[in-house]
Amino acid sequence: MKVFAVPDLPEFEPDDSISDLVAERIDLRPDDVVCVASTVVSKVEDRVADLSAFPAGPRAREVAARLERATGEEKDPRFAQAVLEESTDLLMEAPFLLTETRFGHVTVNAGIDRSNVPGGDLLLLPRRPDESAARIEAGLDADRVIVTDTCGRPFRHGQRGVAIGWAGTPAARDWRGEHDRDGRELGVTVQAIVDELAAAANLVAGEGAGGTPVVVVRDFDFGDHAGSDALFRDVEGDFVRQALRGWSFDVD
Structure with a gap:
């Protein structure tokens, strides 16, 4: 091979x-x-998407605040909102977000990438x-x-x-x-x-x-x-x- x-x-x-x-x-x-x-x-x-396309709702703000307490790092609730919108199930909320995507894949942060993203903040699966x-x-x-x-x-x-x-x-x-x-x-x-x-x-x-x-x-x-x-x-x-x-x- x-x-x-x-x-x-x-x-x-x-x-x-x-x-x-x-x-x-x-x-x-x-x-x-x-x-x-x-x-x-x-x-x-x-x-490719901008964080501004995901205004954070109450659930996303709650998730981001919990992550901040768990990690000691500032978390953008808009990113949490993007993860929630790309997921059907949130398996873990801390110390990281473990999710099931809409097509059945279990991964961290719904597989959203923040590197090598020309023209935007996020690259969604x-x-x-x-x-x-x-x-x-x-x-x-x-x-x-x-x-x-x-x-x-x-x-x-x-x-x-x-x-x-x-x-x-x-x-x-x-x-x-x-x-x-x-x-x-x-x-x-x-x-x-x-x-x-x-x-x-x-x-x-x-x-x-x-x-x-x-x-x-x-x-x-x-x-x-x-x-x-x-x-x-x-x-x-x-x-x-x-x-x-x-x-x-x-x-x-």
Whole structure:
């Protein structure tokens, strides 16, 4: 398997065609997987916003005040308002905001970025990343597209690449019912392929000012396995989320 960045891409702007800009720079194969950073998807979908677009309501002011008490740092209630508007569930209010986005991804601050945002204060995640991936895929010779983001991980330091939207591939490779080398049947193994490909792409894409936002994974073979699109856990089966509902950070 080969993983390489698409070279010489410009700064993306609203209404740019990611598909066209990629296709002009590289000859893709049908079985390539094209991994696109959510930042550039958000830019072409005009998801740049100013803080002034989010006048803080009472709930946002309450959330910001609680964060200030927890961290000792000044917090802008307008940012809290933006997070609330981009979320369907607020899992933690302190010492940081852990939220569920409107498309089911659990992340800090609803994935809102405040770096590399030309022309605004905030960069919001794409509204519907699966649809974004499908639009990009429709304009490419490659059949598989993943929209990626970076986020922290429970129980570990550091961030890694994850998938927030995908098209042309199942999210997971289901090994249940297959057998290990000793003949034992696998009962729980479901491999989150889109996350693993996103992480591989992130190694090449890099971070900060030198980042390259589109990466191609070539010669990845899904294999003869069942597929699944279940990536985001339902609340009923997410015991960590259920535990968080009964827990609060003491800031008093």
